[in-house]
Structures are given as C-alpha cells and as structure tokens.
Amino acid sequence: MSNRLCVPPVSFGYLLPVVVAVFVHGSIFYLLWNSSEQNTFGSQSVCIRSILDGEEYCRPSCEFGHFSLYGMKQCHPWLTCESLQDVNIVRTIGGGLVKKVYLARWRNFNVAYSQLTASHYRRDFQQGIKILKHFHGRPKMIQLIGLCDDIMITEFHSLGEATKFSLHLNTFPERNTIFQRFLFCIDYVEILSELHSSTENVTYVMCDTNSLNKVFTQYLLSEDMRLVLNDVDSVAEVTKVDGKWRGIKCGKYELDGEFVAPEQRWGFEADYDDNEMKAYDEKTDIWKIPSVCNYFLGNSAEATSIQMRLLDIHMACKHLNSEARPTAQLILRTYRNVLNQVFQINEEK
Missing domain, CATH: 3.30.200.20 (Phosphorylase Kinase; domain 1)
Known part of the structure; x- marks a missing residue:
C-alpha cells in the first residue's frame, strides 16, 4: 500500500481562496477559541462554556481520591x-x-x-x-x-460518544468550522501523547481501536465540544523490563484491514497462530492518526488546506517500519504549529 494513501487527493486550485477565507474569519475562530479553551483559572478551578446554553460552568480541581462536578464548590x-x-x-x-x-x-x-x-x-x-x-x-x-x-x-x-460529532456540528452550525474540527485532531493526539509518555517504564496503547468507528466509541464529547477519553478497559501496557520494552498483542485473534497497523496483521498464507504472532507497541496508535484526523476534518476545501500542511507528518505516520514513525509528542507539536500558522493561536499549555 502506498504511503500517499493516508491523505486524500488534493486540488491545489482550492488553496488560495481557502487561505483567504481562513484569515477573513480569523476573528470568529479567535472568539470560539477564547470561549471554549480557557479551561483553567489559576490552579484551583476548571471552567467550560457549554454549547448547549452558552453559560460558563466551573468546578474545583481536586487531589487524588476526590472529585468535583460542574457546579460544585468543593471537592468530594x-x-x-x-x-x-x-x-x-x-x-x-x-x-x-x-x-x-x-x-x-x-x-x-x-x-x-x-x-x-x-x-x-x-x-x-x-x-x-x-x-x-x-x-x-x-x-x-x-x-x-x-x-x-x-x-x-x-x-x-450529555453530548455522548464522539461518534456523534458530525450530528452535533450540524445542530450547532456556528461550531461547524475547520477550526473546531482541527481541535478534535489536536485533542485526539494530545490524549495519545498522554498515554504514550505518562511514565518512564510504562507506555499505554489503545487496543480496542481496530476500526475507525471503534476509535470514536472510546471517546466522549464534553459540553464545550472537546474530546474526553472514556472507555479504557482495553488500554494495554507496554512495559520496560531490564531496560528493554516488552510489546503487547491486542487480543488472541487475527486482525485485518488497512486501518490497523501492518505489524498487527498476520500477513501469512498459513492459518493464524497467536503463538507465532509478534508483539508490537504504541506505534500502532500512530499509524491510525491520519485516518482519524482526516475524518474529523471532513472533505471541505478548508480541510484540504489543513491536510496539505499535515502531509509530511501524516506520511511519516504511515511508515511500514513502526520504529520510523514519529512519536505522538512530535505529531502534537506539529499540529499545534499548524494551528498557530493558520489561526494565529498558540495552543501550548
């Protein structure tokens, strides 16, 4: 399979009007950014602005063993x-x-x-x-x-699984922008970056993501239209033992299809044998990133412009050699750089 299949064909004639349109509407994107992404005030509270009623809701940040819900004044x-x-x-x-x-x-x-x-x-x-x-x-x-x-x-x-993101964008057309769609991409890669780099000796891998639809069922949408990882029952652990990473296998059954990474497929004419199947690691998540992000972006001319800027990093994600694929941290930095270039917004926190 050619690496170039990871990004849909691009019509270069779209680019000039798209870039103009993006900058003309820059003030609108900036307002959406300020209303939905100013989530933390100091170190004590977390706030969101709900798309359902336009109101701001806050809750206190809590130490381990405690929680808070939007509207609560104290942790419980x-x-x-x-x-x-x-x-x-x-x-x-x-x-x-x-x-x-x-x-x-x-x-x-x-x-x-x-x-x-x-x-x-x-x-x-x-x-x-x-x-x-x-x-x-x-x-x-x-x-x-x-x-x-x-x-x-x-x-x-209340907005439910991320499988409904298109429905909600249509319900709230003011949020159905390339800016909002690209924020979904950033959220997705940021979550993977957290999973892949949370500890020195353990890397977490999303196993229950063998199709595009299955990926979206693992996430929920917050009321300010951001991704939240929800279903973590099948998150597997790649552990470091005696200085070497010990890989995992997502189940004992054969996986197939172009959505899963090449190292997750059996690839032999003989019947599948789990004992002979080699283990793999978090780079299987990296392989899937272009497909997920492109789906979030959609098929508009503006999406094509963003996809062109992501072409190199997305091609690297589809490298057949898993070790040659970039890390989630590098992809996240690239995405944030594109966000800054196109919308003049710095997403670093």
Whole structure:
C-alpha cells in the first residue's frame, strides 16, 4: 500500500481562496477559541462554556481520591459502597462486553453508573479503574467519581460518544468550522501523547481501536465540544523490563484491514497462530492518526488546506517500519504549529 494513501487527493486550485477565507474569519475562530479553551483559572478551578446554553460552568480541581462536578464548590471524596444509596439509576445508556452503563443521579447531578457484565471480564474492568486512577486530574480523561466492588461511577457527558460529532456540528452550525474540527485532531493526539509518555517504564496503547468507528466509541464529547477519553478497559501496557520494552498483542485473534497497523496483521498464507504472532507497541496508535484526523476534518476545501500542511507528518505516520514513525509528542507539536500558522493561536499549555 502506498504511503500517499493516508491523505486524500488534493486540488491545489482550492488553496488560495481557502487561505483567504481562513484569515477573513480569523476573528470568529479567535472568539470560539477564547470561549471554549480557557479551561483553567489559576490552579484551583476548571471552567467550560457549554454549547448547549452558552453559560460558563466551573468546578474545583481536586487531589487524588476526590472529585468535583460542574457546579460544585468543593471537592468530594470518591463515592464508596456506603454512598451508593444516594445514587439512583435512571436508564441504560450504553455498554459492551465488559460493562453495562446507566445514566444515574447523585445529589441532583447526572453521573455514569457502570456495572461489570460477567466475572470473567473482571480483569478488564479492573484495568479500566487502574487507568482512571493513574490519570486522575487529566482534563481529557474521564473523571472517576466512585467505586464499589464491580461498580464504577464516572462523570457523565450529555453530548455522548464522539461518534456523534458530525450530528452535533450540524445542530450547532456556528461550531461547524475547520477550526473546531482541527481541535478534535489536536485533542485526539494530545490524549495519545498522554498515554504514550505518562511514565518512564510504562507506555499505554489503545487496543480496542481496530476500526475507525471503534476509535470514536472510546471517546466522549464534553459540553464545550472537546474530546474526553472514556472507555479504557482495553488500554494495554507496554512495559520496560531490564531496560528493554516488552510489546503487547491486542487480543488472541487475527486482525485485518488497512486501518490497523501492518505489524498487527498476520500477513501469512498459513492459518493464524497467536503463538507465532509478534508483539508490537504504541506505534500502532500512530499509524491510525491520519485516518482519524482526516475524518474529523471532513472533505471541505478548508480541510484540504489543513491536510496539505499535515502531509509530511501524516506520511511519516504511515511508515511500514513502526520504529520510523514519529512519536505522538512530535505529531502534537506539529499540529499545534499548524494551528498557530493558520489561526494565529498558540495552543501550548
């Protein structure tokens, strides 16, 4: 497969009017940026501006073992088994093999109530809890609220899964801009960067992402239209042992299709043999970045302009040799540079 397939064909005739249009509307993009991305005030509060009613909502930042929801003035300890008597299930809102998810109410707040589906998935369920604890306080990770045996309470986001991003952009046309779409790309790579570089001896890999649609089911949309990583049950750990990285395999079954990285495919005429399948690492996430970002950007002339600026880094993501692919940190820096070049906004935090 040619590396150039990672970016759709580009019509160069689009570029001049697109660049002009981007700068003409620069003031609009700047307003959207200020309204949706000024999330942290000092070190004490986190604020968003909801697209649903235009209002600003804040909550305090909390230390490990505590949580807060938008509208709360103080942090609260994680809910325990004793606290569950204050949690009332409203209705089913989702789920999969590992857990079933309900909308629930706690003290007039909506929360997500997740319950293990079967005991043989407990290891995956506990892995998800471990990941949420590890990334406590990260704004683009779902917030853990409480635990009790095979029950987990997390923050609820009313806009739902990222699979609905196009629907919400159409519902709120003032946000259906190339600027907003590119912010989704930045969020996605920023989350991967967090996963890949959070500790010195462990790198986290998104395993349950073997198709484009499956990727989007792992994320939620916050009320200010930013990505939040939600489903982390299948996040695997690449660990360093005796100075060497020990790879992983995402399940014991054969993966296929051009969306998954080449090293994740069997590639032999003989029947699949998991014992002979080689392990891999976080560079499988890198392979998928161009496909995910291009889908977020869409097919407009403005999207084509952004894709042209990302052409080199996206081609590098599709290198057949996984070791030659860039890191998520490098891709994030490239994305932020493009954001600054096109919209004159510095996204560094």
